[in-house]
Amino acid sequence: MEQHRQLITWYVLFAITQATTLVIIVLDRDPLAERLAAAGLLVLNSLWFLxxxxxxxxxGADDWRGFVYVAGSLATWAPAVWLTGNATxxxxxxxxxxxxxxxxxxxxxxxxxxxxxxxxxTWLAGSDAALPWAAALLIIGFSQAFGWAISRIAQQNQQRGELLERIEALTIEAERARWSADIHDTLAQGFTSIITLLQGAQPNVGLALQTARENLREARALVASNAPSPLDGSSLEDALRRLVSGVALPSSFxxxxxxxxxxxxxxxVLLRTVQEALNNVTRHSGASRVDVVxxxxxxxxxLEVRDDGRGFGDALEGFGLRGMRAxxxxxxxxxxxxxxxxxxxxxxVPL
Incomplete structure (x- = not known):
């Protein structure tokens, strides 16, 4: 968008200079035929650009085709200058x-x-120079300095655009990681609990239904980018107490x-961490009891989650523990x- 606005600015500058030059040529006192021919060449020059x-x-080609354009532009502009110096x-x-x-x-x-x-x-025509030679040299120096400045601005804009694209990519990646962690910490764990409960005795069906309903609220909270649903309208302690009581093991909080x-x-963070820890206990520890303090x-x-299971042993940290640390x-x-x-x-967590 920024580059487009800059191009529009240059197009307006070109249009203004061409239109102003045409008006000066037409209003000059040179012979009518020369004025019309010079104006026609200038219009042809504009069409060559368009x-x-x-x-x-x-x-942004910046290759040999640029020389083709410059040569064509010179071929349509130089004859106009020969006819009238105002084309300068x-x-x-x-x-x-x-x-x-x-x-x-x-x-x-x-x-x-x-x-x-x-x-x-103008020298070949035997007339005075259209510009003093000193002015011509000054224009050359100024044009090169101006071109260098424009080149630097364009380069900086390109680097800024690349940086913004990189930031956007990193933001999207971070957001995907956050969603992955949220889904892992809530829906995946909840459904795992449902499967474990349904594999047990019939009395666990009611607890399984409660867990399913809680996971449905979690899904809606994630989509709406709200806080975790166990925290809605309750304290963290109450939310943790509900989580611990929902574990299919003897437990305390x-x-x-x-x-x-x-x-x-x-x-x-504390809620998600306890969720992940309890999930690991029920899935991997082989414990008969879990306590949360x-x-x-x-x-x-x-917060400490302790069980009487087989421990971590030499197992590597999986996605859940890495998510906790992150x-x-x-x-x-x-x-x-x-x-x-x-x-x-x-x-x-320090406070």
Missing amino acids: GYGKKLVER FALFGLVPQIYMVLPLTWAVYPMAVFVFTPQVL RVIGDPVPLPTAVEV MRFDSDGVS RLEQVGGTLSLSSDEGASVLVE
Whole structure:
């Protein structure tokens, strides 16, 4: 969009210079035939740009085709200058085009040819130079400096565009990772619990239905980008207590210390961490019991999920544990694992 606006600006400049030059030529006192011929050549020059040069500018070709355009532009403009020196005013629109269709190191040579063309033609015609030679040299120097500045701006715009594209790609990747973690922490775990419960005795059917309903609320919360549904309208302690009571194992939940209000981001991370830890207990530990302790003290808040299962052993961390660490890093928390008489997952978040 930014590049499009810049091109429109250059097109307007070219149109204004061409129109102004045409008016000056038509209103001059030169013979009518010469004025009409010069005006016709200038119109042909404009058509050459619209038919060929404009495509090169928009494609950013910067190759041999730029020389073809420059040669055609010179061939339609130089005769107009021969007929009337007033056609020299078109230089203000033609010189920038050279830098738009050729690399900076190449553009200086045809640009110098364009600037010196009026000087040479008026000298051959036996007339005074259309521009003082010092002014012509000044125009060449200014045009090259201006072309360098435009080139730098274009390069910076390109780098900025590439950076924005990279940021957008990283944002999308991060969002996908967040969704993957949310789905893993909620829906996948919930449905795993349902399967485990349904594989047990008939009394577990009611608990399975409750878990299914909670996962349905989770799905709706994820789509709406809301906080996790277990937190809706309740405290973190109550949400954790419900999670622990829903485990298909003997379980307990305790709070030690005086609870303090926690930032929403911290509550979400703690809730998701306990969900993942409980899921690991039911799926992998072979435990007969799980206990969750939440502790508030002067340093912060901690959560420990401990079971009496087989422990972690030499198993590598899977997606769930990596997701835990990633979430905790976002709120400055840490994750500790131990396998002393079972398995323990300790989460600590400073406040």
